[in-house]
Amino acid sequence: MKVLAVLMRIEKLDHAWKWFINKPYVDRVEALGWSLYPICSMAGIPSALQVCDALLLPGGYDVQSYYLKEDRNEHVTTYAQPMDHLEFQVIDAFMCNEKPILGICRGMQTLNVYAGGTLLQHIDTQTHAPKQLHTVHSSSRSVLHQLYPQSFTVNSYHHQVAGRLGEGFYTSAFSEENYVEAMEHENGRILAVQWHPELMEDDQILPYFLDVVCA
Numbered sequence: 680m681k682v683l684a685v686l687m688r689i690e691k692l693d694h695a696w697k698w699f700i701n702k703p704y705v706d707r708v709e710a711l712g713w714s715l716y717p718i719c720s721m722a723g724i725p726s727a728l729q730v731c732d733a734l735l736l737p738g739g740y741d742v743q744s745y746y747l748k749e750d751r752n753e754h755v756t757t758y759a760q761p762m763d764h765l766e767f768q769v770i771d772a773f774m775c776n777e778k779p780i781l782g783i784c785r786g787m788q789t790l791n792v793y794a795g796g797t798l799l800q801h802i803d804t805q806t807h808a809p810k811q812l813h814t815v816h817s818s819s820r821s822v823l824h825q826l827y828p829q830s831f832t833v834n835s836y837h838h839q840v841a842g843r844l845g846e847g848f849y850t851s852a853f854s855e856e857n858y859v860e861a862m863e864h865e866n867g868r869i870l871a872v873q874w875h876p877e878l879m880e881d882d883q884i885l886p887y888f889l890d891v892v893c894a
Contacts (some may be wrong), residue, residue, distance in 0.1 A: 680714050681893065684731035686769050686786075687719045688739045689760050696760070703877040704737055711889050721765060724772045733779040733893045736766065736786025738875060741839055744800065746792055752800035754838060767793050774869075781888045782871030784837050787862065790871050794845020799858075801838050807856065808835035815860040815874075821851035822870070823861060826883040833860070833874035840873060868892065 685708075687698040698719045708715055716731050718724065743763050744751040757763075770793045773780055782790045788798055807813060816830050817823035841859040844850065851861035852872070861872040870892060876884035 680712065681732045681889070682716050682730050683708055683713045683733050683735055683889070684716045684718055684727045684769075684773070685735040685737060686766060687717045688737065689719070689758065689762065691759070701737065701877075703875075704735065707877045707882070707885050708735075708889070711886060713889055718769055721768050724769060727769075728772060728776050728778070731778070733781070733888070734769065734773040736770070736780065736782045736789060736871075738784030738786065738836070740785065741800075742785070742788055742792055742798060747798055747800070749800065754801040763789070777866075777868065779868045779888065779892045780870075781884075781892075782869070783875060783877070784873060787871035787873055788839055788841060790869065791841045791845045791848065791862065794848055796845030796848065797842035799840050799842050802840055802856075802858065804835070804838050807854065807858070811835050813854060815852040815854055817852045817861075818850055820849065821861070821863060822887065823851050826887055833872075834878055835874060837873055 685700055687700055689696060689698050700717060705715060716727055718727050740758050741755045743757050746763060766789045811834055812832055813835050814830055815833050817827060844862060847864050848862045850859050851863045854860050863870050870888055872884055876882040
């Protein structure tokens with residue numbers, strides 16, 4: 680059985696700090712025949728590299744504004760713990776070891792910042808995604824062009840988006856406003872989407888990543 684590393688998230692729940700992985704990730708990954716290996720500290724990175732075939736960067740809160748070299752936007756919500764630092768260290772380790780990476784929502788944003796890209800700290804979510812749904816359009820260069828119709832509907836729970844893409848990344852899908860909704864790396868091992876495929880019934884992202892990219 681192949682093993683997928685997943686960077687856990689931390690929040691204060693029931694008056695205590697707790698690391699967790701949202702259940703939909705567990706359900707979808709296990710349904711595809713993979714097991715999950717949680718990462719919650721830098722001490723766990725070396726063993727994760729030995730055991731795991733790929734990395735999942737799940738959704739979460741916003742990136743700290745100082746990593747963008749910008750003033751903090753009033754709409755930003757960040758982790759009370761140093762999650763960004765841990766996430767960049769995990770990304771660096773898996774990138775340097777040439778292991779596949781899938782970024783979802785915040786995971787896409789941290790990948791872009793790691794690669795030297797920028798973020799738009801806040802967009803109008805009411806116009807961008809009424810009822811938390813909107814249409815995206817795949818680029819002809821993207822693998823999404825093979826997985827979905829050229830235009831398809833996705834969920835949307837974010838208020839930040841990638842601005843200038845980081846080194847090596849190109850746009851896979853974009854919204855009506857031309858916001859980047861998915862990106863791929865030219866090395867062929869990294870795919871990131873702004874929506875949450877683990878919550879979609881017709882998802883092709885997780886099967887493609889686990890069955891093809893990680894093959």
